Amino acid sequence: MNARRVVAVVLPPLVLGVAAVAAWELLVQLLDLKPYFLPSPSSIADAFSGNVDRIWSAVRVSGTNALIGLLGGVVLGVAVSFLLMRFDLLNELANPMAVALNAVPIVVVVSIFQNWYPSTSEMPRRLIVAVVVYFIVLVNVSKGLRGVHATHLELLRSLAASPWAVLVKARIPNAVPFLFTALKIAAPTAVITAFVAEYFGGRQNGLGYFIPSNFAGSKNAMAWAYVLGACALGLAFYLISILLERLINKQSGPRPGGA
Amino acid sequence: MSAEPGTPNSVVVDRVSKVFNPGTSGEVEALTDIELTVTKGEFVSLIGPSGCGKSTLLRLIGNLIEPTAGTVLVNGKSAAQARLDQEYGMAFQQAGLFEWRTVARNIELPLELKGWDKARRRERAGQMLDLVQLSDFARHMPWQLSGGMQQRVAIARALAADPPLLLMDEPFGALDEMTREHMQAELLRIRSITGTSVVFVTHSIPEAVYLSDRVVVMSPRPGRITDVVDVALGARRSEDTREDATFFAKITEVREALRRVEGHVPVRGGVDDR
Amino acid sequence: MIRRALRRTVLFAIALVLVACVWELWKLIAPAPGALVPRTDDRSMPHVWDIVRRLGDPERRGLDEPIWRTVLGYAWNTGKLALGGFALGGVVGIFLAVVMARWRVAERALLPWVIMSQTVPLIALAPQVISWSGRLSIGGWEWPRWLSVCVLAAFLAFFPIAVGTLRGLKSAPSAALELMDSYAASWWRTLVKLRFPAAVPYMVPAFKLAATLSVVGVIVAEISIGQSNGIGRAVISYLQTGSGDPAKIYAAVFGAALLGMALYGLVVLADTVVTRNRPKEGIT
Numbered sequence: 001m002n003a004r005r006v007v008a009v010v011l012p013p014l015v016l017g018v019a020a021v022a023a024w025e026l027l028v029q030l031l032d033l034k035p036y037f038l039p040s041p042s043s044i045a046d047a048f049s050g051n052v053d054r055i056w057s058a059v060r061v062s063g064t065n066a067l068i069g070l071l072g073g074v075v076l077g078v079a080v081s082f083l084l085m086r087f088d089l090l091n092e093l094a095n096p097m098a099v100a101l102n103a104v105p106i107v108v109v110v111s112i113f114q115n116w117y118p119s120t121s122e123m124p125r126r127l128i129v130a131v132v133v134y135f136i137v138l139v140n141v142s143k144g145l146r147g148v149h150a151t152h153l154e155l156l157r158s159l160a161a162s163p164w165a166v167l168v169k170a171r172i173p174n175a176v177p178f179l180f181t182a183l184k185i186a187a188p189t190a191v192i193t194a195f196v197a198e199y200f201g202g203r204q205n206g207l208g209y210f211i212p213s214n215f216a217g218s219k220n221a222m223a224w225a226y227v228l229g230a231c232a233l234g235l236a237f238y239l240i241s242i243l244l245e246r247l248i249n250k251q252s253g254p255r256p257g258g259a
Numbered sequence: 260m261s262a263e264p265g266t267p268n269s270v271v272v273d274r275v276s277k278v279f280n281p282g283t284s285g286e287v288e289a290l291t292d293i294e295l296t297v298t299k300g301e302f303v304s305l306i307g308p309s310g311c312g313k314s315t316l317l318r319l320i321g322n323l324i325e326p327t328a329g330t331v332l333v334n335g336k337s338a339a340q341a342r343l344d345q346e347y348g349m350a351f352q353q354a355g356l357f358e359w360r361t362v363a364r365n366i367e368l369p370l371e372l373k374g375w376d377k378a379r380r381r382e383r384a385g386q387m388l389d390l391v392q393l394s395d396f397a398r399h400m401p402w403q404l405s406g407g408m409q410q411r412v413a414i415a416r417a418l419a420a421d422p423p424l425l426l427m428d429e430p431f432g433a434l435d436e437m438t439r440e441h442m443q444a445e446l447l448r449i450r451s452i453t454g455t456s457v458v459f460v461t462h463s464i465p466e467a468v469y470l471s472d473r474v475v476v477m478s479p480r481p482g483r484i485t486d487v488v489d490v491a492l493g494a495r496r497s498e499d500t501r502e503d504a505t506f507f508a509k510i511t512e513v514r515e516a517l518r519r520v521e522g523h524v525p526v527r528g529g530v531d532d533r
Numbered sequence: 534m535i536r537r538a539l540r541r542t543v544l545f546a547i548a549l550v551l552v553a554c555v556w557e558l559w560k561l562i563a564p565a566p567g568a569l570v571p572r573t574d575d576r577s578m579p580h581v582w583d584i585v586r587r588l589g590d591p592e593r594r595g596l597d598e599p600i601w602r603t604v605l606g607y608a609w610n611t612g613k614l615a616l617g618g619f620a621l622g623g624v625v626g627i628f629l630a631v632v633m634a635r636w637r638v639a640e641r642a643l644l645p646w647v648i649m650s651q652t653v654p655l656i657a658l659a660p661q662v663i664s665w666s667g668r669l670s671i672g673g674w675e676w677p678r679w680l681s682v683c684v685l686a687a688f689l690a691f692f693p694i695a696v697g698t699l700r701g702l703k704s705a706p707s708a709a710l711e712l713m714d715s716y717a718a719s720w721w722r723t724l725v726k727l728r729f730p731a732a733v734p735y736m737v738p739a740f741k742l743a744a745t746l747s748v749v750g751v752i753v754a755e756i757s758i759g760q761s762n763g764i765g766r767a768v769i770s771y772l773q774t775g776s777g778d779p780a781k782i783y784a785a786v787f788g789a790a791l792l793g794m795a796l797y798g799l800v801v802l803a804d805t806v807v808t809r810n811r812p813k814e815g816i817t
Contacts, residue, residue: 012642037668038661093548103789108752108764111772111782116571122567151355158349158426159369160342166260169368173359188652195654196753212757215660227657234652235786250786 039221048225054210055229061206063233065122066194070187070237075135076130084138085145085171098135106132106193110200125197125206132193133186140182144175168213180245187237188241195230207233267335269424269456270297277315277331277482289315293329295475295484300305302457303448304467304474304516306513307340307520312482313460320458321426334423335481345373347424348417348455352432354409356401362412363388363397369420388414391447407438407507413443418453425457432462443469447496450461454461464517468509469496476513486516547737553581555688568759579780587780588787589644600781604767604788610749611763612792619747619796623740625687626694634702634728635697635720644699650797651692655750659685659757687752690743699746734811742798752789764789 001039021041027038035043048055084091106128113124148170155168200209208231214223273302279287290312297326298302306315311453319331320374322338324393333341341347348369356365366384375383390396391411410430417425443466451456461467466491475485490509492500500506542652557580559573566572575583575684588601596603629647662685666678705728713723767785774781 009641011647012638016642016646022634037664044639049596093544095550101790103567104786104793106749106788108768108782108789111768112786115573115779116573117566123440123571149355151351151353152357154323155349155355156372157323158342159372160345161372165372169371173357176359192654195656199656208385211654212660215657220661224658227653230654230657231649231652235333235649238648238652 005132023037035220036218037220039224043221044224044228049219050148051225054058055226056249058113058205058207058210058226059229060229060232062191062194062198062208063147065125065197065206066190066237067128069126069194071259072126072130073133073186073190074137076181077134077182078141081138081141081175082167083147084142085167091142091256092209094128099137101135105194111259114200114202122202124202125194128197129190129193133190136186136189137179137182140178141175144178147178148174180241180248183241184238184245187189188234191234193236266299267295268332269299269301269334269493270295270458271314271330271332271427272296272320273332274331275316275319275326277312277319277324281327290319290326291481291483293484296430297424297456297458299469300454300456301473302459302471304459304471305477306463306467306474307463307477307517308479309480309481311477311520313477315475317426317428317458317460321347331392339346341424345369345420346422347426348420348422350413350417350425350428350430353528354413355400356409356412356416358401359376359399360401360416362393362401365401365412366416366419368416373420381417381453382508384415387419390418390452391415391445404529405441407434410434410442414446414449418449418455421453423456425455427457427459429464430462439466444472444498451494462511465501466511467507468492468513470500474509474513474514476520488513488516494510521523538760556581558775564584575779576767579783584780584783587778588784592781601787604764604784605791607762607764607767607785608788608792611748611755611760611765612795613794614682614751614763615744615747615796616684616739617679617683618750619690619744621683622687622690623694624741626739626743627698628692629814631724632701633699634724640699645723647692647695650688655685655689655753656757657686659729659754663754682758682761683752685754686747689746689750693739693742693746694736696740697735698732702728704735705731733807737800737808740800740803741797744800745793748789748796764792766790 025041028038034042049256084094110124110128117123145167147209148166152170153166157172163171194206194212195208197214198206202210204213206228211223211226211230214220214226272293275293276288277283278288279289293312293316295316305316307313315324317486320333320338321324322331322333322342324451325464331338334345334346336344356362356369360368363381363384366387369381370380370383376436385394385397389396391414393408394409396404396408396412401412405429413430417427424465431442434442446457447470455515459467459470468488471490474488474490476488477486478485488509492503494507556578557567563573564570572578579587587598591598592600592603629643633643655709656755662681663678666676666681668676670683702724707729709727710723713727718726751763752765752768755761756769758765764785767788768782771778772786
């Protein structure tokens with residue numbers, strides 16, 4: 001990527017972002033908005049630089065919860081999609097259940113998980129992240145395992161390939177881009193889910209606790225400083241998943257199926 | 260071209276019929292009472308209007324579908340056994356290469372399924388690449404190749420395990436005219452080296468005549484063989500053949516056979532009695 | 534089509550029964566609770582039949598109405614707000630998608646921020662947006678509380694709609710675009726006659742996702758407020774009495790699930806109507 005392209009890609013959003021922040025600051029100053037209503041970007045920057053340690057430790061807590069849940073959900077999602085691939089009836093049973101479960105906002109399920117573990121445990125949060133990630137991975141990887149081109153299937157049949165060979169040689173490679181599509185959605189989702197889970201009790205150590213509690217105490221600028229940390233965390237997860245995708249795809253080149 | 264005594268025929272189709280969705284409202288009589296024999300080393304084309312069942316017949320020979328009646332023998336075995344023993348190679352209209360594998364690894368696919376070890380596979384793939392003259396592209400990815408090159412790789416893959424029979428379903432249909440003619444010459448050249456029997460489905464009359472020893476004309480509703488044209492152009496064909504008077508005569512013969520099909524003029528028997 | 538719907542319903546019922554069996558089985562054979570293994574006593578994991586029975590009892594002692602009816606009432610209130618948020622998110626999402634499709638510069642400037650907006654946790658915005666109600670007035674019109682809730686739901690819903698619609702608008706085949714060019718059609722006419730119809734297959738899954746997200750958004754907003762007449766309120770209050778009445782929370786869970794499925798079902802219905810003349814696609 002040459003310099004010109006980099007500028008073309010980075011400049012417009014940067015300009016827009018700077019303009020928006022400037023407008024925001026202006027708005028607060030001009031209308032003399034009270035901080036409990038809408039804090040100015042400058043006050044948020046102050047709050048942030050003054051509390052970097054605390055923000056960082058909260059980010060670490062939320063990040064760990066999100067990461068563990070993410071890994072668990074991916075492993076489970078991939079495993080189950082293989083199972084469902086093999087046993088079609090299971091699939092028909094699981095599908096409506098999945099839609100229903102997906103409709104229950106995680107916020108409600110978290111409370112149930114909370115009851116299952118001692119109050120100092122991080123498990124409920126990791127569990128709910130894993131569940132959410134599991135669904136995303138399952139939907140996408142299943143599509144990839146099933147969506148093999150008809151010509152490929154015919155070819156493998158003409159070569160008398162066993163179902164196992166078809167799985168290994170055609171379905172799995174076909175599913176890889178779908179896994180990365182899932183990852184790109186699941187990674188930031190894992191982070192947000194971790195926040196929401198932290199909101200619901202358990203130890204008061206994650207971003208999901210500090211953000212609402214600061215708002216409740218009318219320390220809006222501080223709360224937004226934590227929010228900045230949260231955005232950075234979500235962005236980091238997303239960028240890492242894109243990086244992973246680029247790495248794996250370097251060999252196979254551009255392929256259909258990825259988002 | 261004539262079979263040595265004792266060698267089984269490559270393909271024997273005996274009174275084969277195929278009905279899709281029998282007993283429902285979507286019932287289709289794709290093929291009726293087909294009789295066809297392909298001797299070892301012979302090149303036979305199937306040609307006919309849409310719906311005449313030529314692709315269905317090809318897939319019956321390849322045991323990708325089962326006949327409703329009749330039997331199919333390939334190399335003296337049942338079609339199912341022949342498929343399990345990987346006794347034929349197949350090429351489709353879309354090259355169908357695995358986009359995540361290199362060219363060489365694509366060619367190795369049938370060999371992997373046969374359980375060959377890595378060194379042997381590598382060597383064979385190299386030979387096949389030489390055969391189709393794509394040795395420089397062994398480590399390329401399919402998307403980096405043109406349509407014609409991809410088809411050459413597909414043919415190399417179909418021949419990798421050195422099968423005695425090749426089944427081809429309009430493999431050059433997606434290519435432009437000039438590439439098509441080039442590929443036809445390539446196919447004949449490769450075949451002169453390997454001696455493989457070929458059953459070839461096509462829409463193009465000149466293509467059928469140029470490539471084949473015999474052209475089988477089919478008609479639809481229900482699908483059946485209406486004519487067989489013996490292409491007496493000899494075993495050695497070249498670019499000059501395309502200018503040959505016999506070539507044009509045979510094209511006319513096939514064209515008229517096809518017209519008879521469409522015009523429902525009385526046709527010569529439905530049996531290939533060789 | 535009715536046969537298929539019937540089949541789905543039966544399978545769903547069977548699946549429910551299976552889940553109940555697994556639930557009870559786990560209670561029976563689960564190892565002792567620890568760091569990884571959840572608690573399985575009757576307080577933490579009530580029996581299935583207790584949960585079902587609880588649905589028939591009233592919310593609090595002294596009330597008449599069985600809790601399932603109360604929860605349905607909450608679900609209705611939440612549903613109305615979710616629909617509002619869904620509609621708002623739809624409008625904003627489609628608007629952004631069209632702007633980004635029209636001007637590439639806009640796409641390059643906006644899209645990264647659209648994606649980034651989703652890294653801001655809703656729980657962060659909720660208190661801020663809620664605080665505007667009762668304090669923000671333009672002219673004589675005061676910002677109502679329910680609008681805050683709708684805005685929050687719209688915040689979650691607009692993202693998949695914007696991204697999905699953009700992808701769909703850009704998916705028109707170049708041959709078709711060239712055809713419209715040959716008719717000297719303006720960009721906007723092409724938008725209406727070609728791009729939008731071409732975008733429908735991409736918009737449908739996006740709207741499905743947005744429907745469920747709208748419900749989540751409203752519930753989270755309700756919880757942030759701490760007071761309302763929706764499912765969110767039910768969740769808070771049932772949680773508070775949780776230890777004494779462990780099966781109660783499940784009523785809220787079922788209510789939320791039903792609501793989500795209802796909205797999802799609405800989108801599926803709309804999809805069937807809009808795409809009734811299109812070839813059926815399937816995943817092989």
